[in-house]
Amino acid sequence: MALPLPPGLTPPETAFMCEMEMVTIIPRQRLEGLELLGGPIPPLNPPYRTALPLWLALLLKRQRRANILPPPWLSPPSLLSILDIEKSTPSFSPPPPLSPHTTTSPPFLPSATSNAPPDALPYHWLELGEMLLEAASDDIAEPDNVRRVMRDLREVRMAKMRAGVGVLEGGREVNMNGVGGMEVAEGRTFIGGVVDGLRKIGASKEMSRREREAEERENGIGGGEEDEDDMDI
């Protein structure tokens, strides 16, 4: 009964989460509004655009009841300019700007609708792009080009993930701004394992430091000086 999976979202679970992203569709059939568990769905009236969760958009698309309007970043010119940014910095390209008023986070940000920013990769870029290319390639302009640039982007970013492991040795916190959901899912075991392994190597040093600090707190500053004198002798 207990979950047999290791801690941390696995790639299929990340894809499941990605299916909650909102995408814009152009309905081809009428559908009345529905009261779903995750909130109401507005009525679909062709040819008016509506934003729907990806899982529902894919369901409609597969049954030819709607077309999906791909997000602006999923087009060759946008992806190419992002690729240029990726190649020019050692960190990931900056994620889409966040609204200062909400603490909503992916997959509930409007980062895959038709009015998403065209110049930044959202958190679920890889999964979302793959799913749209698989199910709705006829709605995407130049799907083969998109697929090619996506692969380039993925390789550049994977190389950065691997290069980033060098930073881990310092035992510092690791900054990964702009990382994607699938990239986290793939790299989690390795990065987590390295961080944990390094921590265990440094554990005894850390323990003695903790004890010394606790002692210093007890003895006050004078106590610390005494310690130093002892060491001189």
Add this chain to the structure above:
Amino acid sequence: MDIDDILAEVDVHAVPRQTQDLQEFTRAWVTERNAPEILPWPDALMQRILERIRRQIELVEEQTGNTDPKANFRLIIFQTELERFKFLVRSFLRARVAKIDAHALHHLTDPSTKARLSPSELQYATTHTTLLHAHYRSSFLSQFPASLQRMDDTAGGMSMVEGPDVDRAVFVRALKDVEEPVYVEGTDMAFEMRKGDVVVMRWSAVREVVIAGDAELI
């Protein structure tokens, strides 16, 4: 503040209750799947979600047998969503059960951890431990000298009861600018978190920030 900000603020308040619950529960699920420790049981949220699922199942049952193709397609949508919700709830509960199974005695003896369990989880942990105890006793513990029969010995300053590794590395994303820098005990590491930052950190250092809702695990 320009017009976009005002619109954004209005949008937040316009988010329906159901959608807010879905967002909250998805976050709880991700946190539970990532964190080494069990987290507080979200009682009210869980009750709302289970009640909605129950009503939706009734609705689907009522409508099955309706042969109108339109109603039929509506039913497919309802059922697809229902399955997604059921998956979330099940995965959430099973992740918690996995943690209880791994350190059952710890969950029963440590008061702060014990308070985070739901009534049925508590009952499960208790029964589980009792059964295991009885089994150990009948198969080998009774053969040991009385002083070695305990399962929760603390002799020698070391407790036998093992808890989860709270220092395990997790991926964290800041949801707000965190005012106070986060300190890592035992090292001279301290770092600030700005909204949207993603860092890999040990869970014990960010636990408070995550539980306060200023950051989330990913």
